[in-house]
Amino acid sequence: MAREMEHPLPHTAMERPLAPRESRWKEFWRLLRRNRLAFLGLFIFVLFFLIALTGLFLTSGTRPVFDPAVVRLEEKLRPPLSSPKSEILVSDTIPRLGLYLFGTDELGRDVFSRMMQGAWVSLTVGFVAVGIAVFIGIFLGGISGYYGQNAVRADQMLLVVALLLGVGLLVAGATAAGAALLIAGGTYLVFSRWWKKKEGKRAASGWTRVLWAGTISIDTLIMRFVDIMLCFPSFFLILTVVALLPASIYNIMIVIGLTSWMGTTRFVRAEFLSLKDQDFVTAARALGVSNWRIIFRHMIPNAIAPVLVSATIGIATAILTEAGLSFLGLGVPPPHATWGNILSDGKNFIFDAPWLTFIPGVAILIVVLSFNLFGEGLRDILNPRLRERS
Amino acid sequence: MLSFIARSSIQKILTLFFVSVISFLVIYLAPGEPSQVDPLNPKFTPEMVERFRKQFHLDKPLYIQYTYFYRDLFTGKTVSWKDNQPVLKKIWERFKNSLLLFVVGTVLTWTLSFPVGIRSAIFRGGLYDRSATFFSYLLISIPGFFFAYILIIIVVNTFHVPVIDMETFGLGNTSWYRWLMDRVWHLLLPSILGATGGIAVLSRYVRSQMMEVESQDYVRTARAKGVPEEQVHYKHALRNALLPFVTMFGLILPGLIGGSVIIESIFAWPGMGRMAYEAILARDYPIVLTVNFISAVLVLIGTFISDVLYMVVDPRIRL
Numbered sequence: 001m002a003r004e005m006e007h008p009l010p011h012t013a014m015e016r017p018l019a020p021r022e023s024r025w026k027e028f029w030r031l032l033r034r035n036r037l038a039f040l041g042l043f044i045f046v047l048f049f050l051i052a053l054t055g056l057f058l059t060s061g062t063r064p065v066f067d068p069a070v071v072r073l074e075e076k077l078r079p080p081l082s083s084p085k086s087e088i089l090v091s092d093t094i095p096r097l098g099l100y101l102f103g104t105d106e107l108g109r110d111v112f113s114r115m116m117q118g119a120w121v122s123l124t125v126g127f128v129a130v131g132i133a134v135f136i137g138i139f140l141g142g143i144s145g146y147y148g149q150n151a152v153r154a155d156q157m158l159l160v161v162a163l164l165l166g167v168g169l170l171v172a173g174a175t176a177a178g179a180a181l182l183i184a185g186g187t188y189l190v191f192s193r194w195w196k197k198k199e200g201k202r203a204a205s206g207w208t209r210v211l212w213a214g215t216i217s218i219d220t221l222i223m224r225f226v227d228i229m230l231c232f233p234s235f236f237l238i239l240t241v242v243a244l245l246p247a248s249i250y251n252i253m254i255v256i257g258l259t260s261w262m263g264t265t266r267f268v269r270a271e272f273l274s275l276k277d278q279d280f281v282t283a284a285r286a287l288g289v290s291n292w293r294i295i296f297r298h299m300i301p302n303a304i305a306p307v308l309v310s311a312t313i314g315i316a317t318a319i320l321t322e323a324g325l326s327f328l329g330l331g332v333p334p335p336h337a338t339w340g341n342i343l344s345d346g347k348n349f350i351f352d353a354p355w356l357t358f359i360p361g362v363a364i365l366i367v368v369l370s371f372n373l374f375g376e377g378l379r380d381i382l383n384p385r386l387r388e389r390s
Numbered sequence: 391m392l393s394f395i396a397r398s399s400i401q402k403i404l405t406l407f408f409v410s411v412i413s414f415l416v417i418y419l420a421p422g423e424p425s426q427v428d429p430l431n432p433k434f435t436p437e438m439v440e441r442f443r444k445q446f447h448l449d450k451p452l453y454i455q456y457t458y459f460y461r462d463l464f465t466g467k468t469v470s471w472k473d474n475q476p477v478l479k480k481i482w483e484r485f486k487n488s489l490l491l492f493v494v495g496t497v498l499t500w501t502l503s504f505p506v507g508i509r510s511a512i513f514r515g516g517l518y519d520r521s522a523t524f525f526s527y528l529l530i531s532i533p534g535f536f537f538a539y540i541l542i543i544i545v546v547n548t549f550h551v552p553v554i555d556m557e558t559f560g561l562g563n564t565s566w567y568r569w570l571m572d573r574v575w576h577l578l579l580p581s582i583l584g585a586t587g588g589i590a591v592l593s594r595y596v597r598s599q600m601m602e603v604e605s606q607d608y609v610r611t612a613r614a615k616g617v618p619e620e621q622v623h624y625k626h627a628l629r630n631a632l633l634p635f636v637t638m639f640g641l642i643l644p645g646l647i648g649g650s651v652i653i654e655s656i657f658a659w660p661g662m663g664r665m666a667y668e669a670i671l672a673r674d675y676p677i678v679l680t681v682n683f684i685s686a687v688l689v690l691i692g693t694f695i696s697d698v699l700y701m702v703v704d705p706r707i708r709l
Contacts, residue, residue, distance in 0.1 A: 037524075171419060224405065231409045231686040233644060236666060237416075239651060240678060243670045244420035320533055324652055327535045328667070343536060350539055361536030369531035376527070 031381045038377020044370035052123040055116030068117045068337050072108030077353045079103050080111075103355045105345060111359060114337035118360070121338040122367065125253050125322040126315035132257025134311050137264025140222050142295055144265070145272025148219030155192070159185055223269070226262045234259050235321065242325055247333045252325060256318050263310055271303035305382035312375030316368045323364050339364050391701065398697065402690045409686045414456050417675055446471060459679065468676045470669075477680050481662065485646075487556065488654075488661035492646050494577060495584035503589045507596025512623055514601060522597075526590035534583060538656045541579050551575045555658045580657045584650065592638075596631070603631040636703045640696030644689045 032039055058065040075084060080103040084094055102111035162185040169178030238255050245251045275281060276299070284294050325331040326340025334341070339360040346356025443449045447458050462468040468477040510519040545553055551572075552558050558572050603609065604627050612626045613619075650663035658664075662681065669677035 168415075224401075228405050228408045228412065231405060231689045232413070232682070233685045233689075235651065236663075236682065236685070239667065240670050240682075241416060241420070244417065244673075246421070316531065320531075323533050324535065327533075327652065328655065343533075347535075347539060350543065354543070357536065357539050361533060361539070364533050364536065365528075365531055368533070369527060372527050372531050 028381060032377065035377045035380060037373045038381070041370040041372070041374030041377060044366060045374055048119065048367050048370065049123065051116070052119035055118075056120040059113055059117040064113075066110065066113035066116055068109060068113035069335060070109060072104070075100075075104050075108040076106055077104060077349060077356075078108075079353075080355050080359075102359050103353070105342070105353075105356055106349060111342065111356065114342055115339065115359065115363060117336065118338040118340075118342060119363075121249060121332060121336070122319050122322065122364070125249065125256070126319045126371075128253040129256035129260070129318040129322075130311050130314045132254065133261040133314060134264055134307060136258070136261040138268050138300065138307065140226075140261070141265040141268025142272055142300070144219045144222040145269040146276060146291070146295060146299070148269075148273070149217055151217050152221065155188075159188055159192075162188075219269075222265070226265055229259070229262050232259070235324070238321060238325070239328070239330065242330050247330065249332045249336075252322060252331060256321055260314060260318070263314075264307055267306045267310060268303055271306065272299060275299050275302055306379075309375050309379040309382065312371055312378055316371035316375070319364065319368055319371070394701075395698075398694060402694060406683075406686060406690060410460060410683060411456070413679060413682045413686075414459065415452075417678060418452060418455070442471075459676070463680060463683065468680060470677055471674050472672055477676050480665070480677070481680060481684070484660060484662045484665045487659065488646060488650060488663065490577065491580055491584060491650065491654075491659065491661060494581035495588070496642060496645075498581060498585040499588035499592060502585070503592035504596055506589070507593040508600055508623075508628065510593070510597045511600035511604065514597075519597075522593065526594050529586045529590035532586075534587070535652050535656060537586065538579070538583050538653060541583065545575075545579060549575075553579050553657065556660060576657075580653050580659055583653050588645075596635070599631040599634060600627060603627045633704055637696035637700045640692040640694070640699060643692035643695070644685055646685075646688060 032042065059068050072084075078084075078100050080101065081099060082103065083099040100110055100112065102115060105111055105114070162181050166178045166181030166185060169175075169181065171178075237259055241255045242252055245255075281294060281298060284298050289298075322331060322338070323340035323343070326338045327344045329341075329344065331340050332338050343357055343360040343364075346353065346360070350357050447455050450458070459468070463477075466476070466478050469475065470477055470480060506522055510522045513519055542553060545551065553576055556573070556576055557569075558576075604623075609622060609627050612622050617626070646662075650661060651667045652663075653659070654661045654664040655667060666678060666681045668674075669681070
C-alpha cells in the first residue's frame, strides 16, 4: 500500500506530483458512492446517530421535551397518529407534538418518546461493546502476531500463575495463602527487575537456569485462550452473566464486549503475521524505529481494514443481542425504555395493538440492516483485490 | 493421521479443562448466593439455608466444590438444586425435544440454501442474485423474536391453527391424522425461525464459494473445450465448491444448544435452551454448568469432526 510514502510535500511548483493524485478519503468516498446499498447503509446510520443524539437531549433531564415516563391511564393503547383527548388530560401530560405519532402503550406512555429514548441505548450498547471487543482484539492479536515467536520463560509463567492464584484465593476466602502468594510474586517481580538491570538478559548459572527455559510461545498461549473462549455458546454465556450480575446497561455492554473479541484477535494476528515480514517493516526496523512505533504507526493502519468490517457487523450483532436480552427481560431495568423492552412489553397485545410490536421491531431491523449493508460494502471497498475488478 | 488425532485429543481435553474451570468460576464468583434466591419465602429459615448449603457443599472452599461437582457430573450423580432430579435425565428429556427442532431446522437450512446460493452464483449480478442478496441481509438483520411474532400473526390469522407449545393442549385422543397435523403445525414455525439465519448466511457462502471456483482456470478450460454449460456448473464447478461444506457438518453440532433460547421461550417449546434459561434465573447452578459443559464438548467434537472430514475429502490438506 502507498500510505507509507505519503509525506506532506511542500507545495512548490517543482515538487508537486505530476499525475493527478487522489487522497485516500476521496477515493473511499468515490467507491462508496458507487456501491448503492452500502451508501444507503451509511446514510441510515448517520440518520440514526442524529436521531439517537437528539433523542438523548429531548428525553433526559428533569423536564424533558418528550417525556417517556408520563403515564396516562385514560389513554391506553391508542393507535399511532391518534390525537389525545385533551379535555380529560392534565395539561402537563399532553404530548408535545399534539398527537401520538407512534401510539401509546398499555400504560398510556407515548411510544414515540420511548423510541427516542431507546435509540440512544441501542447506539451506545453497539458502540461500547464493539469498542471493548476491538480494543481487546487488537491488543491480543497484535501481541500474538508481533511477539508471537518469543517463548514465555518458565519463571514468568510461574509468576503469573502465582499472582492469579493469589488473587483467586483471596477472593475465594483463603486470605493467608492468597496474601502469601501475592507477596511472593511481588517480591520476585521486583527481584527480576533488579536482576535484569544488573545482569542484562544473561541467564543465571546452575539450577536456576531451569527457570529460564522457554515453555510455550505467547502466540500459542493467546490462540489457545481464543479456542477456549470460542467453546462457550456466546448467547448462553452472555445470558448467564447478565442474569447473575445486577441489571444495568453497563454490565450488558461490558459482557457483550468481553465475549465477542475472538474474531478480531484472529484477524489482527493473521494480518500482523503477514505484515511483519514485509519490506517496509524491515526497513523501519533497520532505521531503529521502536517496536511500539512500528506497531502503531506502520502495522495497525495496514491491518485495520478487516477489523473495521468486522466491527461494523459486530455493532449490528451487539444491537441484536441487546434487544434479545431486553426481550427476555434481562436487559436495561424497566423505567428506562429500550427498543427490546418496548417490543417485549408489547407482545402481550400483539393482536390488539400490533404497533407496539411492529414499530420497535422495524426500527431494530432497519438499523441492524444498515450496519450490515455498510459493513459488507466496506469489505468490498477496502479490499483492493475486489476493487480493481469493479 | 494417528498422530494428528492424538495431538488434537490432548489439546481438546486441555481446552475442556480450562472451559470447565472458567465457567465454574464465572458462575460461582458472580455476586449473590444460590441459597438466597428467594429470601421472601417464609419456608427459607436460616436453618433451611444452612442445610441447603451443607447438602450441596456450598460451605466448602471453591476448589473442593469444583472437584465435587465434576466428580458428580462424570459419575452421573449431579442433581438439580431445585427438585433433586438427576440433571442428566432432565437434560436428556429436554434434549429430545430440542433435537426435533434442530433436525428439521438443519434440513430446511441445507436444502434451501444450496439451490439459492448456486443460482445466485450462476446468474450473478442479475435481478435474482440482487434480490437474493438483499433478502439474505434482511433475514440476517431481523430480530428473531420480531420475525417470530410476524409469522405467528400471519399463520394464526390465515390458517387458524394454534402454534404455541409442542401440541395443542387438551387435544385428547383424536385420529392420528389430526394429531400428526397438529404436531407438524407446531413444529413448523420454530424450525423455520431456527433456519432463517442459517439459510441467509449459508446461501451467501455457497454463492461466494461457487463464484470463486467458477473463476478458476480449469472451469475456463472446460468451457473452452465445449462442455455444455450445465455440465460445467454442476459437474466441474459445484463438486469443488462443495468441499468446504463437508466440514461444516461438524460445525453445526453446537447449534444444538445455543441460540434457541429466545425461540423456545416464545413458542413455549420445552427444549434445552428454555430449560437452561429457567435454570439461570433460578440459580440452579448444576444445570447451567452441565449444559455449558455439554455444549463445550459439542463444539470440540464438532471442530474435530470437521478437521478429520477435511482431511478425508481433500487430499491436499495435511495437518
